[in-house]
Amino acid sequence: MPQLDSRFIRSQFPAFEEPSLNGWGFFENAGGSYACRQVISRLTHYYTRTKVQPYYGFPASMAAGAAMDEAYARMAAYLNVGEDEVHFGPSTTQNLYVLARAFRELWDKGDEIIVTNQDHEANSGFWRRLEKTGMVVKEWGIDPRTGRLNPGDLDALFSARTRLLAFPHCSNIIAHVNPVAEIAARAKAAGAFVVVDGVSYAPHGCLMSGPWGRTSIFSPFTRPGGRIWGS
Numbered sequence: 001m002p003q004l005d006s007r008f009i010r011s012q013f014p015a016f017e018e019p020s021l022n023g024w025g026f027f028e029n030a031g032g033s034y035a036c037r038q039v040i041s042r043l044t045h046y047y048t049r050t051k052v053q054p055y056y057g058f059p060a061s062m063a064a065g066a067a068m069d070e071a072y073a074r075m076a077a078y079l080n081v082g083e084d085e086v087h088f089g090p091s092t093t094q095n096l097y098v099l100a101r102a103f104r105e106l107w108d109k110g111d112e113i114i115v116t117n118q119d120h121e122a123n124s125g126f127w128r129r130l131e132k133t134g135m136v137v138k139e140w141g142i143d144p145r146t147g148r149l150n151p152g153d154l155d156a157l158f159s160a161r162t163r164l165l166a167f168p169h170c171s172n173i174i175a176h177v178n179p180v181a182e183i184a185a186r187a188k189a190a191g192a193f194v195v196v197d198g199v200s201y202a203p204h205g206c207l208m209s210g211p212w213g214r215t216s217i218f219s220p221f222t223r224p225g226g227r228i229w230g231s
């Protein structure tokens with residue numbers, strides 16, 4: 001079985017060679033993490049050569065547009081989705097804020113949203129706040145003994161007015177991975193959109209493994225570079 005070459009991997013991260021960081025361990029990646037040299041090199045290229053309006057007729061602009069096209073193509077291939085299904089945004093929180101506002105325009109008062117108490121605030125708060133606009137918000141609660149969400153509990157929550165189900169790919173607290181395909185299939189059968197927060201899971205596994213219906217999934221290729229969603 002091939003061994004992970006941790007010496008090679010460490011050599012890709014200049015922070016390990018930075019004397020002022022020597023001896024420190026950083027466990028605060030929600031605040032950002034040190035990037036590998038390939039990311040630093042791409043960003044340096046961007047800030048020094050192509051930080052212009054893209055898709056105009058002058059060379060730097062054409063190069064900027066080509067770099068953007070390449071980013072969409074490569075991320076779509078990585079996620080196994082179409083390029084037009086990938087969106088890069090400033091943060092998951094901001095992407096979800098925009099999505100919640102946009103969805104609200106499609107729904108009527110009394111329509112229902114299901115949220116969980118296993119989510120990070122980003123994939124819960126904006127949906128819950130739609131209650132003030134007349135939406136009915138239901139909570140799919142964890143089993144307090146295990147911290148897990150039980151997909152079987154959803155049957156009692158779905159109704160003819162369910163419009164959306166928001167849940168995390170995995171729990172930040174207990175690291176349990178939710179059966180996304182099964183949950184999405186249940187939501188699809190109920191006619192609901194699905195929004196999956198993949199921020200915690202994405203660095204550890206394959207995000208898009210099948211046709212999940214009307215599913216938006218958020219992932220954390222972040223800091224620097226914003227966050228994306230694929231649907």
Ligand SMILES: Cc1ncc(COP(=O)(O)O)c(C=O)c1O
Nearest residue numbers: 030091092093120122199200227
């Ligand atoms: C599971 C999860 N979802 C969402 C977010 C929010 O992400 P962002 O900082 O991109 O808004 C975080 C933040 O770390 C997170 O851990």
